[in-house]
Amino acid sequence: MASLITCPHCGVRPKEEFAIRGDASRGRPEPMDSDEAWHDYVYVRANPRGRTFEHWHHIAGCRRFLVVERDTATHEVYSVVDAVEFLQRAER
Amino acid sequence: MVRDYNNRHALEQKLRSAPTPPAADHLMVGHWRTIATVLARTGQEEAVRQAIASVPELSLRFSGPGEWLVVSEVEAPSGLMRHLEELCGGRAYVVDQSDGRAVFRLAGPNARSILAKGIGLDLHPAVFALGGSANVLCGHIPVNLARTDENAFELIVARSYAESLFDDLMRMGRAFDLTAAFSD
Numbered sequence: 001m002a003s004l005i006t007c008p009h010c011g012v013r014p015k016e017e018f019a020i021r022g023d024a025s026r027g028r029p030e031p032m033d034s035d036e037a038w039h040d041y042v043y044v045r046a047n048p049r050g051r052t053f054e055h056w057h058h059i060a061g062c063r064r065f066l067v068v069e070r071d072t073a074t075h076e077v078y079s080v081v082d083a084v085e086f087l088q089r090a091e092r
Numbered sequence: 093m094v095r096d097y098n099n100r101h102a103l104e105q106k107l108r109s110a111p112t113p114p115a116a117d118h119l120m121v122g123h124w125r126t127i128a129t130v131l132a133r134t135g136q137e138e139a140v141r142q143a144i145a146s147v148p149e150l151s152l153r154f155s156g157p158g159e160w161l162v163v164s165e166v167e168a169p170s171g172l173m174r175h176l177e178e179l180c181g182g183r184a185y186v187v188d189q190s191d192g193r194a195v196f197r198l199a200g201p202n203a204r205s206i207l208a209k210g211i212g213l214d215l216h217p218a219v220f221a222l223g224g225s226a227n228v229l230c231g232h233i234p235v236n237l238a239r240t241d242e243n244a245f246e247l248i249v250a251r252s253y254a255e256s257l258f259d260d261l262m263r264m265g266r267a268f269d270l271t272a273a274f275s276d
Contacts, residue, residue, distance in 0.1 A: 015210040062156035
């Protein structure tokens, strides 16, 4: 089955347990950034084909935010990490 | 002003009929069970887990990293809160859930087949080991599922979902003549 996600805390779970929160690679603008920057951040969505990083909220499991690296065309999942770990990796 | 509050179980309306003798597969509703949420402070997860796991009367149910439901069959809510505060000593946040959750115990040879109708988790004895627990969806209802015996499972559900989960479980168990009653 293609729609199984391996949560780092809970193990293999069906996608119904998750809420998908969108692109994880974009940073939040600074509070005093321009209206355009905030408009882009809040409203403008890309619809990428291929490998992406997304926030998945394991809402019916451990309630942690995860970052799922997957292919939007094939739904092949490459990696799943906790969002905290994803941030720490990005800072390194 | 002094008010009197009647403490009523969430399933009092549903389970009013006279108790029938339990069949091979039986759903027991824990009448009064003491439950608390324990959330460890950052870095204290392992210490808190070990402190609570060292007490045999307390059952730890995994709820998230550094977070557990603690179930006691012997202590009253105030006693459990005191006990947990002593054990954790400022290393964790403890919240009483005894009136906020309902506990179901499903036992019998067909317990796995019944649960498999609503739960997307591998319940094979070799995978979901004795003492294991997990937050899962049962149908559309989030529950905490734990394996407490060879063929026995405990489901902890938010009080407001208790009636819906009860209806779902009875429907899932109808093919196996599932019976239900309060445990005491």
